Amino acid sequence: MCRLFAVTSREPLSPMTAVHALNVMKEGHDGSGMGLFLTDLGGSFERFRGSPILSGIFSNEGLRALDRYLMDLDFTVKYKLSIRPAQIPPAGTPKRDNYVVRAYDYPPDWLALPQEEREHRLMLTRLRLRQMGEADGSMLIFSFWPDVIMIKEVGDPMELAGYLGLDHEELQARVILAQGRQNTNYAINIYACHPFFIQGYATMTNGENTAFVPIREFLTSRNYAGYTGYQSDSEVFTHILHYTQKGLGLGLDLYKHIITPLKDGELGHHPNGTKLKQIKQACRPLIIDGPNCVIGCLPDKTIFMVHDSKKLRPGIAGGSPGMFALSSEVCGLDAAIPARNKSTDIQPMKYDTVMIPPGRDEVIRWNQWER
Amino acid sequence: MESMGTLTPSTLSRTDLPWQLAWSREKCTLCGQCTAVCPVRAIELGVHRKRVVQVGLGLAEKPGNVFSVYHGIRQKTEPAFACIGCGMCDLVCPNGAIRPVRGGEPDKLRFHNNAGGVPRRRGGRRNDPRSLLDEIKFIRISMLTDPALDAGRHDFELRTLLGRILPPEALVRAVQDNGWIPPVREIYPLIIGSMSFGALSPNMWEGLQMGVAYLNEEMGMPVRICTGEGGCPPRLLRSRFLKYVILQIASGYFGWDEIIHALPEMKEDPCAIEIKYGQGAKPGDGGLLMWYKVNRLIAAIRGVPPGVSLPSPPTHQTKYSIEESVAKMTQSMAMAWGFRVPVYPKISATSTTLAVLNNLTRNPYASGLAMDGEDGGTGAAYNVSMNTMGHPIASNIRDAYLNLVKVGKQNEIPLFAGGGIGKNGNLAANAAALIMLGASGVQIGKYIMQAAAGCLGSETDRCNICNIGLCPKGITSQDPRLYRRLDPEQVAQRVVDTYLSFDTELKKIVAPLGRSTSLPIGMSDALGIADATAAERLRISHVL
Ligand code: SF4
Numbered sequence: 001m002c003r004l005f006a007v008t009s010r011e012p013l014s015p016m017t018a019v020h021a022l023n024v025m026k027e028g029h030d031g032s033g034m035g036l037f038l039t040d041l042g043g044s045f046e047r048f049r050g051s052p053i054l055s056g057i058f059s060n061e062g063l064r065a066l067d068r069y070l071m072d073l074d075f076t077v078k079y080k081l082s083i084r085p086a087q088i089p090p091a092g093t094p095k096r097d098n099y100v101v102r103a104y105d106y107p108p109d110w111l112a113l114p115q116e117e118r119e120h121r122l123m124l125t126r127l128r129l130r131q132m133g134e135a136d137g138s139m140l141i142f143s144f145w146p147d148v149i150m151i152k153e154v155g156d157p158m159e160l161a162g163y164l165g166l167d168h169e170e171l172q173a174r175v176i177l178a179q180g181r182q183n184t185n186y187a188i189n190i191y192a193c194h195p196f197f198i199q200g201y202a203t204m205t206n207g208e209n210t211a212f213v214p215i216r217e218f219l220t221s222r223n224y225a226g227y228t229g230y231q232s233d234s235e236v237f238t239h240i241l242h243y244t245q246k247g248l249g250l251g252l253d254l255y256k257h258i259i260t261p262l263k264d265g266e267l268g269h270h271p272n273g274t275k276l277k278q279i280k281q282a283c284r285p286l287i288i289d290g291p292n293c294v295i296g297c298l299p300d301k302t303i304f305m306v307h308d309s310k311k312l313r314p315g316i317a318g319g320s321p322g323m324f325a326l327s328s329e330v331c332g333l334d335a336a337i338p339a340r341n342k343s344t345d346i347q348p349m350k351y352d353t354v355m356i357p358p359g360r361d362e363v364i365r366w367n368q369w370e371r
Numbered sequence: 372m373e374s375m376g377t378l379t380p381s382t383l384s385r386t387d388l389p390w391q392l393a394w395s396r397e398k399c400t401l402c403g404q405c406t407a408v409c410p411v412r413a414i415e416l417g418v419h420r421k422r423v424v425q426v427g428l429g430l431a432e433k434p435g436n437v438f439s440v441y442h443g444i445r446q447k448t449e450p451a452f453a454c455i456g457c458g459m460c461d462l463v464c465p466n467g468a469i470r471p472v473r474g475g476e477p478d479k480l481r482f483h484n485n486a487g488g489v490p491r492r493r494g495g496r497r498n499d500p501r502s503l504l505d506e507i508k509f510i511r512i513s514m515l516t517d518p519a520l521d522a523g524r525h526d527f528e529l530r531t532l533l534g535r536i537l538p539p540e541a542l543v544r545a546v547q548d549n550g551w552i553p554p555v556r557e558i559y560p561l562i563i564g565s566m567s568f569g570a571l572s573p574n575m576w577e578g579l580q581m582g583v584a585y586l587n588e589e590m591g592m593p594v595r596i597c598t599g600e601g602g603c604p605p606r607l608l609r610s611r612f613l614k615y616v617i618l619q620i621a622s623g624y625f626g627w628d629e630i631i632h633a634l635p636e637m638k639e640d641p642c643a644i645e646i647k648y649g650q651g652a653k654p655g656d657g658g659l660l661m662w663y664k665v666n667r668l669i670a671a672i673r674g675v676p677p678g679v680s681l682p683s684p685p686t687h688q689t690k691y692s693i694e695e696s697v698a699k700m701t702q703s704m705a706m707a708w709g710f711r712v713p714v715y716p717k718i719s720a721t722s723t724t725l726a727v728l729n730n731l732t733r734n735p736y737a738s739g740l741a742m743d744g745e746d747g748g749t750g751a752a753y754n755v756s757m758n759t760m761g762h763p764i765a766s767n768i769r770d771a772y773l774n775l776v777k778v779g780k781q782n783e784i785p786l787f788a789g790g791g792i793g794k795n796g797n798l799a800a801n802a803a804a805l806i807m808l809g810a811s812g813v814q815i816g817k818y819i820m821q822a823a824a825g826c827l828g829s830e831t832d833r834c835n836i837c838n839i840g841l842c843p844k845g846i847t848s849q850d851p852r853l854y855r856r857l858d859p860e861q862v863a864q865r866v867v868d869t870y871l872s873f874d875t876e877l878k879k880i881v882a883p884l885g886r887s888t889s890l891p892i893g894m895s896d897a898l899g900i901a902d903a904t905a906a907e908r909l910r911i912s913h914v915l
């Protein structure tokens with residue numbers, strides 16, 4: 001079962017914090033991959049807050065194609081993070097030509113566009129690049145978005161971190177999501193590696209999504225270009241979140257109500273029962289059927305954790321003002337924030353959503369029965 | 372040569388009949404119960420003459436004959452009295468002295484049961500026991516990463532929706548602006564499909580209604596039952612139990628005068644209105660209640676004179692074009708109940724289903740589509756219609772669902788599948804397969820008659836005389852001497868038993884698939900079949 005760890009901190013952290021946490025949870029992942037999502041960046045990227053950052057893996061040929069394509073669109077490179085891997089990759093990790101993390105300046109003619117449109121084009125550009133590299137594997141694109149860096153690779157997290165030099169001082173973030181993978185698909189497809197990202201929303205999950213096929217069918221039939229991929233059944237959690245918020249304009253509370261609605265009998269005596277029932281019916285194909293623990297990050301940098309309604313996957317939230325973490329196991333949390341008041345740790349139950357807003361003052365927990 | 376009497380082209384021997392009676396002279400006590408019970412008078416008292424040659428010892432006495440007579444059973448061979456294999460004689464015989472036995476080769480009766488130029492009519496179902504649904508297996512078993520669930524102890528939410536469901540964007544807008552939100556019913560996915568008051572005996576109807584009421588009120592299972600085209604007893608229309616009933620309107624409009632007049636007095640809205648455009652057993656043919664069954668009660672409820680056959684036209688007479696008719700009827704039915712009741716059409720599964728469906732997607736009042744496959748049953752139809760007309764349900768429901776997926780409306784118009792579900796007894800497995808192919812729920816008719824009332828009919832042409840009012844079990848008869856054989860309370864009890872065991876079996880199917888929080892509609896990754904062409908056609912896994 002995959003291990004999940006997310007941390008949010010007022011002070012920027014190195015991704016190594018998350019890698020260490022994954023490492024202590026090692027018995028739960030098999031080194032088949034690690035995914036990192038960094039946002040609210042510190043380090044050198046703090047200066048380029050508004051500029052879209054492209055993260056991915058490219059062959060030399062892929063890199064040339066990328067440059068050609070983005071240049072034609074009038075994107076200009078503003079800043080590059082140089083990741084120089086060691087000579088010999090760890091066992092199981094393929095040798096790659098280039099790990100790319102680059103901040104760009106928007107094409108001048110995009111600047112006048114409404115934000116919505118600019119964001120849409122940014123997503124389409126990412127999808128186009130992904131598509132260009134799909135056939136020959138020359139480009140693997142993880143994200144193309146302001147203030148977001150994503151790193152994914154096959155291998156054991158700790159060894160990968162050493163190999164890629166993730167302790168690089170330029171690489172700092174206030175919000176980090178990290179997943180250590182336990183591969184359940186035989187071929188290791190890097191696009192199946194969590195966290196998944198779309199337009200500022202990122203989530204990662206452990207467990208299995210048994211309702212995957214109808215959910216995928218529903219999302220792909222929304223006629224929205226971004227709802228694609230699905231090399232992993234967990235990608236739908238990210239897209240449901242995006243759909244709930246961007247497509248329907250609903251909040252995180254309704255994300256929980258959509259993926260794990262209360263039963264009809266329960267809604268009968270919920271203060272908001274009628275509305276929730278209608279939403280449940282309209283979003284019926286988005287009901288998940290776990291077992292899953294979902295940890296995610298919203299565009300406003302709030303991090304959160306929810307479970308499927310059977311709650312067959314554990315999860316814990318804890319920390320102290322200034323720094324909090326969400327982890328699939330308590331040992332991960334202990335490794336990251338040992339000096340906290342453990343009595344205030346929260347293990348969310350099946351009706352709960354826990355979240356840590358960007359102020360990092362406290363863990364907010366609310367229950368489906370309250371809203 | 373001895374005279375053979377009159378030999379006509381239709382003179383048949385017992386060998387030529389589909390069912391032959393095995394009768395034991397040893398065991399028979401001549402009580403006469405079998406001849407009394409036989410619904411088609413296939414047997415009568417037989418007086419048989421017997422000769423025994425007696426040869427004395429020695430030569431003094433010449434050999435002689437001793438003639439004796441014994442009494443027993445004679446099977447008639449006239450086509451009109453051919454044994455239907457119902458086995459009632461066996462059921463009533465105290466000594467087990469008689470039973471019907473199927474003939475060894477295809478019968479010759481089939482060439483002759485059209486006396487007077489009238490082709491064979493019967494009740495029942497298609498005479499073909501094969502079922503593609505039985506071949507579908509559930510292959511996605513949760514192992515390791517997602518432990519299978521405990522069917523006995525876990526919480527399951529196995530309900531479905533009947534009603535037009537707004538797309539999420541429109542729903543959110545409607546909630547914000549206080550707009551109209553179409554009515555949606557949360558119901559149990561196994562519906563008792565349309566069987567009319569008239570086709571069924573009063574005791575059968577009462578039993579089914581009582582069973583449904585019990586399931587709702589005592590067991591918390593929101594089971595619904597459809598009336599079929601025959602109206603609804605006035606007291607039920609005015610009772611709180613109406614909410615468990617789907618009222619059907621069909622091309623004969625039988626009973627709708629009564630229903631419309633009861634409208635102001637209804638305490639509850641019905642669950643839904645089903646507009647019947649077709650049925651699986653006899654696609655393109657209207658309903659038919661033969662005169663035998665139209666007694667005074669039936670006639671009163673339907674608003675017709677007693678003792679006449681009631682053939683409904685194959686199509687709604689108000690129809691100018693199907694689109695217009697469906698739109699108008701749907702809308703006016705919705706309007707009659709103040710847009711509080713879902714209204715949906717029921718059609719025979721057909722290769723033109725998608726055209727119907729495309730129309731419905733554009734009609735904001737259409738609340739679903741019921742599709743009845745070729746294996747559907749009926750109270751009365753021409754044999755040829757039953758055996759050869761219609762479309763199998765599996766590929767039809769799949770096509771319809773995938774078409775909805777293509778336009779993104781798979782959650783907006785629920786599809787209900789009927790026709791042959793559980794024809795070989797595998798009710799839960801067949802229902803689950805159809806749900807995973809895309810149905811929101813299934814409708815059953817024959818199954819509940821077999822399970823709740825002991826119907827003897829089969830896909831190999833046993834009994835199936837539901838049309839002539841002589842149902843030996845009292846299920847489809849309007850003759851009180853027959854239907855009093857059926858105790859409504861016991862039917863109700865069997866309905867409850869059937870639903871409870873179905874519920875357990877459904878859980879035993881979905882739990883290992885790791886599903887419990889919602890009905891796995893369209894979960895096609897769980898399905899596999901050994902037949903490669905079927906797998907390809909249904910877009911499910913091919914497994915060997
Ligand atoms: S099986 Fe039925 S139809 Fe045949 S003789 Fe017996 S009672 Fe009559």
Ligand code: SF4
Nearest residue numbers: 826827828834837842
């Ligand atoms: S038992 Fe009654 S309902 Fe069943 S097939 Fe025979 S006549 Fe029809």
